[in-house]
Amino acid sequence: METFTYEPLASPNLEIRILDLFPGSRNTISCHLRVARLSDSPQYEALSYCWGSPTPQRSIKVNGKALSIGPSLYHALKDLRRRRDSDSDSDSDDGTPRALWADAICINQKDYGEKSAQVALMATIYRGAARTVVWLGSANSLTSRAMLVLRAVRECSMFPRLSDHWSSWRDCQRRVRAVGGSYLRIGEEIKKERKDPLRRNWAWERAYDRLALWYFFRRPWFYRMWIIQEVALSRDLVVQSGDEVMEFDCLVYVWYRHASFGVIPYRAQSPMQERWTRDSTREEHEDDLLAVFSRHESAEVTDLRDKVYGILGMVRHKPEVINVDYSKDLESIFIDFTKRALQTRSRNLDVLSKSQGDGPSSIPGLPSWCLSWKFDENNETHSQTLVDSLGGFQRPGVPIRVLDNWSPDIEFPSDEPKVLGIVGQHLDTITVAGPVMRLGSWDGPRTSFACYLDWRRICGVDIDRVYRHTGEEPCRVLYFMLQNMSPGGDEGKWEQVVVPRHIVFDRFIMKMIGMLPFWRRASVELGLLLLTVWFVFTAARGILGNDSGSNKKYWILRSSVYAWGRAVFRTSRGYVGMGVPHTKVGDQIFFVRGASVPLILRPSGRDRWKLVGEAYVHGVMDRQLWDETVDKRIWVE
Template sequence: MSTKNTSFPYPTLEAERDALRILTIEPGDFADPLICTLDPFLFSEKPKYVALSYTWGSSYPDNTKLPLSRSTVTTLSPGHDVVSPPASPYRSGGSGSLTNLLPRQRTMTSLSPSSTQPNTAPSPPIVVNNHAFHIRHNLHLALLHLRSSTHPISLWADAVCINQSDTAERNRQVSLMSFIYTRASYVVVWLGAKNHTTNHPVSSSSPDPAVYRSMSLEWKAGQTQYLAVGLIPQTTAPGHSQGHGQARTKIRYSLKPPQGTLMRLAESTYWTRLWVVQEVCLPRSLLVVYGSDIWAYEEFQQWVQVNGARTAGGGQRPPLPQHTESEPVTSILAPMRRLLETREKRHTSMMTLESLVERFAGNECSELRDRIYGLLGCANDTPTTSGDHGVEERLGRLRVGHGWVSPRPREVTGLLKVDYNRSFYDLWRSVVGFVYHHTKSTSRKTEVEHLKGEERRITIVRTAGIIQRALGQKLGDELPNTERPSRDHESIKAIGYIAGEIVQLGPGYSDLVGSYRAQQEWTACWDQFYDSEELSKLRQMDEEYMVEALDYEEEDLGRIRNIPDPFVIGSRVPAERAETMEGLTPAGGTTRSNSGLSHFISSEQESFYVAPNEEGRHIDTEARICLGTGYLIALVPPAARVGDIVVRFWNCNAAIVMRPLSTNVPDQGSGQMFMLVGRADVAGSADISDKTTDEIAASPEHDAHFEQCAALLGPGGDDASYICPAGYREGCSQKELGAIYVDMGLRTLQMITANVEV
């Protein structure tokens, strides 16, 4: 929102009831100033309006040069009152022009660029409730094209209808965003204006008046100006049954655009913005608007499908302005097709918060928190609240019989609050905790009994990394570096698998990449642990990994570190035994207050982390290369040693080093326990997929992957389902390999999943 609008007197919204403001644009010609009223409405009043979905920036580079008025620009001082406009021709039945409604105006003889937007044509203010109101260039273009010459049109546009300078109001309205878009009669997808500068080149200093005339003529010949008429209910003639005596005038749609135009529509920056995801996925009825053309979404979506199929099938490629012939058409279509495909699945289990965040984390937004808040509304597993306790209480109440009852505490605390003042780390903790404790995995396809109900624990590390990446990796910047983290009040139990046991430690990273002798000595020791037939695969893995490792920067190496958290416990206890001990259900989580494992610190952990001896301090200060069973090659933290295990997590490259404890945790029987050493970087990415979490769960490969996990989750020993990783040889160690339950605090989880690849 422009700071020029800070003094604008917004009509008050009721704080205790769900409400919104609606902008009504009075009819006028294309060249007339935009005269509007802004009024508050309760949703209970069932207001009729069109919600506008658009980008704050320009949709196309050429759109920035389009003038918004004739060569003489009308300007108003911020918040300056204007003379009240007369009744509109539509309401009074009269006629006349709206161009003379602003007597207190000064004129400029040229369209000089704005000082804050040197590359964008200046945007004169619109008039809202008799006050000047400044809006951005792209929104101004949209309002000009949607205005009718004969009828008023009621719109909702966030830049005008929300007081953007009031954080409390913005929090409340953002939490209502899904309600606003689902309650709209239509949602208009504004893809931008046509390129009127092709035949009329303009400069920022002196635009050709022919450009403005071209825009005006296109509007007069187009269909958007008739949208207002199509939204007005019309009384039907007696004897006709059309829904309680009323029917809508049919919206006049434009003709199908040529294929070249479809390619330009795909190039609109609209498809790359974050907030438009829910604006496209939530509404019942969508209209697609480009300049003065208007299309029903259903037809538009079919045209995109046909165009995409033709491209995939090797059809002839249309001319692509501003692109070289070598640029793939699919890359241009990808953002648009991804969003349209998501809308088609809006009623399915694919619309979980973690899947949406992963799919659209690359979309642009000016506020990184919006990568979460902007998707809450269309996530079907995530109730939200603005932080107002009244709203939270109403959302948490449960319908029982014919009355309402108070919720259980867990249901209230599970709501995600929209709050732009909270830190990135606090937001990350809330989202990860919500996903872990309050959402269910969408897949129940596995038939392995002891795996059922454990999928959330298997996927939570990947999910934590996805959310951290979406927030721009800013979590670590907010937290001080400490030698030893304090006990975390909340933890999760993740399920990973043992990728291998370290059998040989090699040189540090500096010698590995800088010393030929060190590198030769390192590879020469492999035949002590692998047969000659196995060495070829190992050499290939090492070659590929070294290409990757040579590009590591200081930040990449810094993540391969000791993590001194004595409260992290790894357990080989099968799922059903751990749940029985902790009194939990398989689908739930564990917290520091009810987990017996997390309170236990062995003497080995005490000496290693609390009062480290010389071995615990370790003379090395950098990551070292290691060799392990299962063709394991990895860079491990300085404190790692032979006999440690490397644990990986599902469908991501997160990996940690853990050390077997010789002292068993009480009441754990013979189950092997492990302590955390630090974070590792493992060669190979066989588990990484380019599909999202829920797409993986719905894919045929999902069964095979979880069947393997099921085998790793087996009780081990003589059980037939137990698997040793490839390359494991008797004599390397007597430790069993397989699945491991890792009970860790969220702070440690954050360190493990920083910059994780998925």
């Protein structure tokens, strides 16, 4: 069969191709590709799916010719086409074709000029679609079960405030099974179940439900970058897996009401969050570059260029942001993207808190101040920054913005495109840098406790009587960094409950360890055992209702979002603080005009500096220490 070749679009900025998918039931997929002008408001459905592996290639018939596509799209088209009893070898058909827009076919992927123009139209394409079909992959027993349970959870919303009383996943499962398990039959059966919504079912059935949901929300679609924009901009959405179809609102409802039960992995929540934001505000949710980047930096892409291009549809002032151009190299795209982000956020330099710093980069050759997309799944919370958490920190008694009243002063030398000029002043030099609090290793708890012992030493818990910059006990300083480096804390409970408990328990642990003449590993093992017992005890008290609040959050090595993937340091003037993983001895701490928090810089020679990352320095975060007479221009490369 002759191979299909694309005819160039006459106006790639004004036209799109639409795929007419003919009905069928055999393995042969037949379709027709036609050109339509967007100004004519063509009728079509947009397809949102995960490209997946490009091999093995599968062949379909397009305009009577052979076109090779990836297996994921091939199976999607098989599921989406309308059924008929028999196939003929011709493209003509006695049924109605289904009009679709699928990027892998409707865009000539080998023509960078056309691809750039069409990608720039993605927001318009998804807004203009009558409906967007989210294809999650081929169906199996687990996905079918999960979709059944999800529809049942949505049905539970008909019971007044029922889900408000679900205090745990087990309780949630019991109620979901009552209306969503083997008893659920669409139609009249739902009405029967309303008479007894709390009916118990077998434990193995509840376990199977949870397994099905676990599998469902780990489908690759939930983790891709492009789907965020597609979900946020579409008028109407349905989810399909095999022949199973349900409204996307079912996923949004489950995310909104039950995400805290651990049903949906954190990284899989972005599409539901974006859709809910749009529906709740009755308009498309548009942000600046940094806000969108921060929310979706962990999303996955095949082409790193799409880390930038995949979010442009949700950004205000798009003509001023960046032009889609797949012929540009990655280095130029990311440098230009970061410069635009710095320029559009004219009131602060919070972009620098998200920059890659002088550490491992996903793209060689990028300057240290450039935004990076290096993401470590084992240290997922490392992406949480002080700037991300400012809303939580800005509560009475815990101010965090150091330089609220100073606008940034940035400069980009025309002859050095990789150099950023900022204005700042030196605070102190790091003399001790502790180990990093790692998350996700096989011996994570043991390593974390060993790290905690080192952090105690750096903070002078057993040596210094007071932290001279604030007059506090050193143990309070350490626990503040561990506990309060996460948004939404309760300052009153921190002072009245958390600190006394941790001080008592820490002293007990250290006394027990001090009695042992064994080597350090034995001390770590004992401390870990005692810490685990303490956590189980306090968690049990909370579950049984014998203590106010959720005591689980008081476990110091579990409660801190900001501490994971970070390191404690000490400076030459006795300050202690917390920095990024690659903080080293000799790094310098600076206040920078326009930056909400202090920044760590590393000398690079020739009066140049490398950005290491942001820092928390205890005792300076709530003070206006800026001295305009000593500020200076700093060149960061």
